[in-house]
Amino acid sequence: METILKLDDVNVTYVNKEKEVYAVRNASFSIEKGDSLGVVGESGSGKSTLANALLRLHNEKSTLISGAAEFEGKDLIKMTSKEMNELRWKEISVVFQKAMNALSPVHRIGRQVEDIYHVHEPQASRKEIEERMIYLLKLVNLPERVYRLYPHEMSGGMLQRVAIAISLLHKPKLIIFDEATTALDVVTQGQILQEVVQMEKEMDMTRIMITHDMSVVAASCNKVAVMYAGEFMEIGRVEYIFKNPMHPYTQGLLNSFPSLKGENERLHAIPGFLPDLSRKQEGCIFAPRCPKATEQCFRKKPQASYMEDGRMVSCWLYERGGVKDGE
Ligand SMILES: Nc1ncnc2c1ncn2[C@@H]1O[C@H](COP(=O)(O)OP(=O)(O)OP(=O)(O)O)[C@@H](O)[C@H]1O
Numbered sequence: 001m002e003t004i005l006k007l008d009d010v011n012v013t014y015v016n017k018e019k020e021v022y023a024v025r026n027a028s029f030s031i032e033k034g035d036s037l038g039v040v041g042e043s044g045s046g047k048s049t050l051a052n053a054l055l056r057l058h059n060e061k062s063t064l065i066s067g068a069a070e071f072e073g074k075d076l077i078k079m080t081s082k083e084m085n086e087l088r089w090k091e092i093s094v095v096f097q098k099a100m101n102a103l104s105p106v107h108r109i110g111r112q113v114e115d116i117y118h119v120h121e122p123q124a125s126r127k128e129i130e131e132r133m134i135y136l137l138k139l140v141n142l143p144e145r146v147y148r149l150y151p152h153e154m155s156g157g158m159l160q161r162v163a164i165a166i167s168l169l170h171k172p173k174l175i176i177f178d179e180a181t182t183a184l185d186v187v188t189q190g191q192i193l194q195e196v197v198q199m200e201k202e203m204d205m206t207r208i209m210i211t212h213d214m215s216v217v218a219a220s221c222n223k224v225a226v227m228y229a230g231e232f233m234e235i236g237r238v239e240y241i242f243k244n245p246m247h248p249y250t251q252g253l254l255n256s257f258p259s260l261k262g263e264n265e266r267l268h269a270i271p272g273f274l275p276d277l278s279r280k281q282e283g284c285i286f287a288p289r290c291p292k293a294t295e296q297c298f299r300k301k302p303q304a305s306y307m308e309d310g311r312m313v314s315c316w317l318y319e320r321g322g323v324k325d326g327e
């Protein structure tokens, strides 16, 4: 196994006039080449913040980032914006939920693809670009003729597929989907996920899949990282975590997805709300909502514990049971 991305204590803080919002705290984990990592957690837990920080798409003036994010030996956080511009779309690309909004309504898809392609490969010929894009259109199950269409001639689902194809133009090593399939109907989403998984096999790619939908992770990821209020609660292989979630938050999340557990089971949403992220909390960030919290949980933050199946859990329940980091 070869590590492609290694995060070491990444923190992302939004700094506004009146307060600071600690949106991502102490993120430390690695992704191996060929992994597909689902990042899940309820709305506001910091998923997009982390993705944007890795690609340096945030507002530099009002966002503080610390720690290291090593991508193939280069630190994404410390590199200059020029270095980042060279990497972005070529080695790492991202697809957002409404990626199609970035397309121009007045030009044909092919023309826009040429422009995008030329940013990194100014010498490329039109024929070469067209061949590459048509290959990708087929991968996302679109007909060749899409290359000559205008955006308004296509459905939202078709456009989102186009956006996914465009993100693959330069054969990126790492692709980040931030709710990229969320707005699509269930059938289209399922189809795209299947195609993405197939595509990865053909293209030797690594993927980070940001979603609040556990069924998306089940359908398309080999690992899952569970985020709550800016922190990672549990990270590991999908088959182990879905079968035996250890962190009480993961247990709550999985319980709120009936499709994974059989339709007859009642939905259990986790009671309560995300904490105020502008306040620093002494103990475990999940303690106020945790059904298993003890007095200790409110006092002191648990450390990451590593289990035999390779997963990380950040919870006092497992502090002694697990194999500690470095032991
Ligand atoms: N520019 C900003 N300034 C201040 N706070 C922000 C800013 N952008 C996001 N936040 C806050 O940071 C936290 C994390 O937001 P983020 O968008 O990363 O969450 P998310 O997990 O992607 O949520 P969702 O599933 O809704 O997309 C939230 O509490 C949000 O209110």
Ligand code: NI
Residues within 6 Å of the ligand: 047, 048, 049, 178
């Ligand atoms: Ni988001």
